[in-house]
Amino acid sequence: MIETKNVNFYYGSFHAIKNVNMKMKSNSAIALIGPSGCGKSTFLRLFNRMNDEIPGAKLEGECWINGKDIYTKHTQVDMLRKNVGMVFQKPNPFPKSIFENVAYGLKVNGIKDRAFITKKVEESLTAAALWDEVKYKLNKSAFELSGGQQQRLCIARALAVSPSILLMDEPASALDPISTAKIEELIHVLKQQYTIVIVTHNMQQAARVSDKTAFFMYGELVEYSDTKKMFLAPEKEETQNYITGRFG
Amino acid sequence: MKRLIDTLIEQLIKMSGAVTEITVLLIIVFLFKEGAGLFNASEVEKGYTVLVHSENTVERLSPKELKEVFDGNIENWEKLGGKDEAIRIFRFDEIFSIYTEDELGKDYVLLPEKLEEVISADPTIIAYIPQKYLPTNLQGIKELAKMNISLTDFYIGKEWIPTATPAPLFGILPLLLGTLLVSFIAILIAIPLGVGVAIYLAEIANERVRKLLKPAIELLAGIPSVVYGFFGLVVIAPIIQKIGGLDLGETAFAGSLVLAIMALPTIISIAEDAMRTIPKAMRDASLALGATKWQTIYKVIIPFASSGIAAAVVLGIGRAIGETMAVLMVTGNAAVIPNSIFESVRTIPATIAAELGEAPGGGAHYQALFMLGCVLFIITLIISIVAEVISSRKIIKE
Numbered sequence: 001m002i003e004t005k006n007v008n009f010y011y012g013s014f015h016a017i018k019n020v021n022m023k024m025k026s027n028s029a030i031a032l033i034g035p036s037g038c039g040k041s042t043f044l045r046l047f048n049r050m051n052d053e054i055p056g057a058k059l060e061g062e063c064w065i066n067g068k069d070i071y072t073k074h075t076q077v078d079m080l081r082k083n084v085g086m087v088f089q090k091p092n093p094f095p096k097s098i099f100e101n102v103a104y105g106l107k108v109n110g111i112k113d114r115a116f117i118t119k120k121v122e123e124s125l126t127a128a129a130l131w132d133e134v135k136y137k138l139n140k141s142a143f144e145l146s147g148g149q150q151q152r153l154c155i156a157r158a159l160a161v162s163p164s165i166l167l168m169d170e171p172a173s174a175l176d177p178i179s180t181a182k183i184e185e186l187i188h189v190l191k192q193q194y195t196i197v198i199v200t201h202n203m204q205q206a207a208r209v210s211d212k213t214a215f216f217m218y219g220e221l222v223e224y225s226d227t228k229k230m231f232l233a234p235e236k237e238e239t240q241n242y243i244t245g246r247f248g
Numbered sequence: 249m250k251r252l253i254d255t256l257i258e259q260l261i262k263m264s265g266a267v268t269e270i271t272v273l274l275i276i277v278f279l280f281k282e283g284a285g286l287f288n289a290s291e292v293e294k295g296y297t298v299l300v301h302s303e304n305t306v307e308r309l310s311p312k313e314l315k316e317v318f319d320g321n322i323e324n325w326e327k328l329g330g331k332d333e334a335i336r337i338f339r340f341d342e343i344f345s346i347y348t349e350d351e352l353g354k355d356y357v358l359l360p361e362k363l364e365e366v367i368s369a370d371p372t373i374i375a376y377i378p379q380k381y382l383p384t385n386l387q388g389i390k391e392l393a394k395m396n397i398s399l400t401d402f403y404i405g406k407e408w409i410p411t412a413t414p415a416p417l418f419g420i421l422p423l424l425l426g427t428l429l430v431s432f433i434a435i436l437i438a439i440p441l442g443v444g445v446a447i448y449l450a451e452i453a454n455e456r457v458r459k460l461l462k463p464a465i466e467l468l469a470g471i472p473s474v475v476y477g478f479f480g481l482v483v484i485a486p487i488i489q490k491i492g493g494l495d496l497g498e499t500a501f502a503g504s505l506v507l508a509i510m511a512l513p514t515i516i517s518i519a520e521d522a523m524r525t526i527p528k529a530m531r532d533a534s535l536a537l538g539a540t541k542w543q544t545i546y547k548v549i550i551p552f553a554s555s556g557i558a559a560a561v562v563l564g565i566g567r568a569i570g571e572t573m574a575v576l577m578v579t580g581n582a583a584v585i586p587n588s589i590f591e592s593v594r595t596i597p598a599t600i601a602a603e604l605g606e607a608p609g610g611g612a613h614y615q616a617l618f619m620l621g622c623v624l625f626i627i628t629l630i631i632s633i634v635a636e637v638i639s640s641r642k643i644i645k646e
Contacts (some may be wrong), residue, residue: 078538082538085536085537089531090529092532093533095552104539104547106539108539108547109538152405
């Protein structure tokens with residue numbers, strides 16, 4: 001369960017997110033759509049506090065995950081990020097072996113048990129539908145994989161630390177259609193166990209993978225409803241215009 | 249017309265390239281040509297010769313033995329493979345106390361004859377005289393066979409006494425060890441500091457601090473080395489002397505400290521650049537998995553930038569080994585094999601700088617200094633090649 005209360009976000013003097021109130025149910029897929037620069041990626045990055053890394057950024061309002069305010073002084077950001085995994089726009093595996101990529105999250109979180117790590121790596125790669133393709137070359141460099149495989153490796157890497165939420169920032173935008181289809185299939189399976197928040201530019205993709213969709217424009221949440229309803233009968237005119245491709 | 253200018257410019261650029269390459273080549277050829285002459289040079293100073301009595305069984309002496317004899321450390325021919333007799337050293341000047349100017353004749357025409365008289369009269373004598381007064385009649389006199397300075401004398405000789413008479417000693421071991429010791433300690437100090445500052449600048453410092461600090465550090469690289477030397481001489485050496493309770497502050501350690509300070513800007517600047525080329529996505533990926541900042545630095549950033557860091561270190565070493573002025577000023581300039589870092593040493597570049605002015609052109613000393621230059625050139629060449637290999641490794645890997 002993710003909830004934002006009156007969230008405002010600023011980059012210096014730029015008001016990037018304007019007073020957003022939103023609730024997201026566990027074990028479902030929520031798509032964030034909207035034109036470029038509307039603040040949807042910024043909004044996504046609030047939930048694992050990746051915006052903390054940006055100098056001059058400022059947040060107002062509250063952000064709750066599973067009944068906890070994640071922006072208190074006592075919040076341990078590294079523990080939060082362990083619970084809220086993230087997959088980025090471009091595949092960004094480490095220049096290490098496939099095995100080491102998946103094991104990285106476990107190791108930095110203090111797990112040393114070799115047998116457990118090996119088991120977890122296999123589970124995660126299986127969950128990311130990559131195991132069969134890489135099981136004989138776990139010690140090869142991650143850079144030897146194709147773009148689509150690399151992205152699934154990044155998903156496996158995020159899954160390895162057992163998060164409950166997975167944030168995806170346009171995870172298929174740099175991939176070919178076949179790899180994209182594989183990722184989408186994966187999201188379908190994963191949303192039964194994880195809460196998935198996915199930013200996408202691709203309307204069809206949002207329609208295909210998500211249960212609920214939120215439409216952002218100029219930093220405001222314009223409309224938020226069930227995906228089916230959003231695409232068949234949007235309430236607002238802006239939404240209608242955007243999803244029919246009249247702008248954006 | 250347009251085409252003409254084009255060809256003209258192209259030719260000019262080609263020419264400048266060619267000129268540069270030829271210049272580099274000429275310098276190297278010149279260096280080795282001058283240096284290589286050393287091994288054809290006689291051990292005895294040019295224009296001089298060493299004579300003994302013809303009954304003496306000793307045929308030849310090494311530079312080391314000659315020095316020991318004339319220093320009075322070897323007093324008996326037996327030690328040199330001759331008969332058990334005390335050695336009598338005859339220096340050229342003594343001839344003037346035996347004979348008057350008149351007896352030697354006008355323009356010393358009779359001097360060779362008189363030399364012959366003196367030397368042939370004493371079977372235990374060893375005389376060191378100018379070649380031009382060599383007696384024409386060698387009865388009762390024997391000229392010691394002249395040996396060339398050998399490669400082993402040069403490369404593993406333990407003493408560097410280029411002004412010793414009659415036979416100067418050109419053993420580069422003390423200089424080589426001095427250079428390596430000073431550079432090694434300098435690098436030992438500079439690597440952790442330099443890499444640490446690079447990490448701080450690239451990962452921890454905020455943009456304002458970085459914008460201020462980076463140019464300042466790069467400015468350090470532009471300060472003339474003599475200024476560093478002065479600083480070392482006036483500040484660092486006395487501190488070392490006081491803290492260590494030493495007789496003399498100008499030690500290998502002082503040189504190392506000054507060199508470390510001088511190598512820092514290179515190491516920091518290049519290592520920091522290497523770390524900043526790491527894609528932000530790498531950092532984000534690590535942080536998003538729950539790694540702390542420090543974990544991200546040592547598990548992702550440092551391994552990723554390792555080839556850049558290694559190149560920085562190697563270039564830093566290169567700077568340290570070739571540095572002349574600052575080291576000349578603070579290491580105390582004693583050409584002896586160092587036993588500890590708190591003793592005075594002399595490095596190869598410092599030796600060349602200090603002695604070239606007083607070495608007669610074309611002489612053995614002069615050639616020995618050039619040979620030192622060759623040794624230094626080879627060391628830095630190896631370092632450059634290593635740097636090249638390391639920094640190109642990353643490209644191959646990806």
